[in-house]
Amino acid sequence: MAGTPRTLTIRNMVCDRCKAAVQRILAAHGLAWDRLELGEVELKRALGKEALQDLEQDLEKEGFGLVLDRDAQLIAQTKAAIVKEVHHGEGKRVELAKLVQAATNKEISSVSKLFSEVEGITLEHYYLLQRLERVKELIRYGELTFSEIAFATGFSSAAHLSAQFKKLTGMTPTAFRGTHDPRKALDKLSGPLMTFSRKA
Numbered sequence: 173m174a175g176t177p178r179t180l181t182i183r184n185m186v187c188d189r190c191k192a193a194v195q196r197i198l199a200a201h202g203l204a205w206d207r208l209e210l211g212e213v214e215l216k217r218a219l220g221k222e223a224l225q226d227l228e229q230d231l232e233k234e235g236f237g238l239v240l241d242r243d244a245q246l247i248a249q250t251k252a253a254i255v256k257e258v259h260h261g262e263g264k265r266v267e268l269a270k271l272v273q274a275a276t277n278k279e280i281s282s283v284s285k286l287f288s289e290v291e292g293i294t295l296e297h298y299y300l301l302q303r304l305e306r307v308k309e310l311i312r313y314g315e316l317t318f319s320e321i322a323f324a325t326g327f328s329s330a331a332h333l334s335a336q337f338k339k340l341t342g343m344t345p346t347a348f349r350g351t352h353d354p355r356k357a358l359d360k361l362s363g364p365l366m367t368f369s370r371k372a
Contacts, residue, residue: 179214181245183237186210186255190236197230210260211252247290249275250283251298258302258325259309266326268299304340307333311349318345 185194191208198205198213201223207214219227228238239248253275257266269280272295276283280295287295303325310321318330327333337345 178216178218179212181212181239181248181252182231183211183239183248184235185212185252186259193234194231194236197227197234197236200230201227203227209252210256211248243286243290246276246278246283247287250287250295254299254302258299258306268296300336301340303327304337307337307345308348311345314349321345 182194185191187210191210194213195208198208198215203219204216205213206216224238231237239245250272253271254268257271272278272280272283284295287298291298306325307321310316310324316324318333322328322330322333325333327336334345337343337348341348343351
């Protein structure tokens, strides 16, 4: 690798608190950035090898991780885009293919193939799992009807939502409303990213 890129992909950034934590870590290292969003930061200057390793260690202490392999970066970008859209978007229905292409500049077919090989599940299934986690969150809030939740999370109807929900959780949304199922970490909804060798 000729030099460390200014844009770094960071694994496990899934919420605004994560962004704040990464900001604190960067500031502690005296690093300034031009852009910081879920899953990615664009530094004002590239880092040397030792500085990058030090940053990586401190990120890992807080549950994050740098993704430096090209394939792993692509998957991390895809995951971050899905999490951002599903959990922090405006609730509008977005086609997965358009979402992936906007995040990676690649066709969904090539990203899906790589995602399945590395994650062990399809990209479509990961997207569905994220949407169902959002459904659980909205059910816990107790402010929307099931029809409204279905619309907000991209399901065609409350019946469609209920069928998918029961298929993957074993219970109906109504039954779930009476439970206290702990929310899963958004980055743990599929297998962890494979460990890739990193060339110096």
